Amino acid sequence: MRLLFIVLFALSFVSCNNEKALVYDLVICCTEIYNVEKGIFETGTVCINKDTIARISLRNEEYEFGYKQLIDGDGKYLLPGFWDNHVHFRGGNELIKQNEAFLKQYIKYGITTVRDAGGDLTPLIQQWNQEIQNNQRVGPTIYTSGPKLDGPNARWEGSIPVANDKDISTALDSLQSLNVDYVKLYDSTLSRKHYLDIIAEAQERSMITSGHMPFTVELNEAINAGLDNVEHLYYILKGCSSKEKEITQQIIAGELGFWDSMSQLITTYDEDTAQATFKRLKDQNVFVTPTLHIGDILSYLDELDHTNDRYLSHLSDTFIKTFEGRNKRALTATNKAKQDRKDLQKFFVKLTASLYKADVGLLAGSDCGAYNSYVYPGPSLHKELQQMVQAGLAPQEALQTSFGNGPRFLQKDMYGLKSGATADLVLLEKNPLEDIKNTMSIQLTIKNGKIYKLKSL
């Protein structure tokens, strides 16, 4: 290995210290470094050894060190790698190759960590993740829930059914033996009682929980049981209605369905109820993953033609075929249903802003993966950030919902742009605080200390 030794001087010409000069594996010099806590950029230099940030020197500090590899970051913007906090690896054996191909796409789009929210490829993606950590494979770190927990004859392939009380400990035992990172609950057939009991037992086992929520359950009940993250906003909307109890009873009695309840929930949205719910979410540290971008795509499937989307060239025909179900449902819906869906989406955008104002922790997640039409692994996270800004968050607040709150929710403290953190970084050409779309101006991604240039991917 060729060892270059260059002494970098800070702008201030104060007398040199006597400390022996260090040699780092990788130095990114003279760049704009994102301060995650303050939400600002500060000029300085980041030094990396192996897969860890060893040191951050700001402009006015005096420093002197060598490097094996140097990136000139002058005029560029260095941030922690992005997190997509809701993706899916799924689709069975037929789609393994396609799911595998997404790993590189994430790195290409600056995403160094993804949270897999349940699928049918658990052992395989855990193997991929291990290879990624060993630098034998290019891809993001994958945190996974493993199979979803649902009721009998569940909607999604690979879900673990909970049909009686005994099944709960069996299901959680099997997730623990799989060594999953959290528990994902789904609501296609899971009973009210089992849903609440799963959360309570997971809580006792110190497992993190996240999920949809059967509409037979009131949001407060889920929060009180210990739910840690609410995926999608339907369930938040439910908890903001002054008539939640009555609507829940109608659902339990089979007099009202999930989609039919939406317009009632919107008309009975009550500001005092909403604020009390937001406060409970905040006080109990419950995160919310709004998934606005997919909501936007699905709400306008009847109007927007995606057949010329450039990303489609990265997808196999078999993968694209999985979009058909949602596409068909959108096109054959009644005019009223089509309009309701759009109104609901507009409401969710406002709801996201209200949640943020109430200081509830939000997570940027795209929900990309098989079956989720035109929500593309990689770019969709950037679209989600853009949606957050459109909803009213400042760019630095939107960024926080990706690489700030992602690790907080999963209780991982080794991430960020700080010394001692994992060297997962992204170098941008343009300032994302000026325009959130600039998160897409990726020059290179650094994953576990290794550099990936866009062209090589």
Ligand SMILES: [Zn+2]
């Ligand atoms: Zn999902």
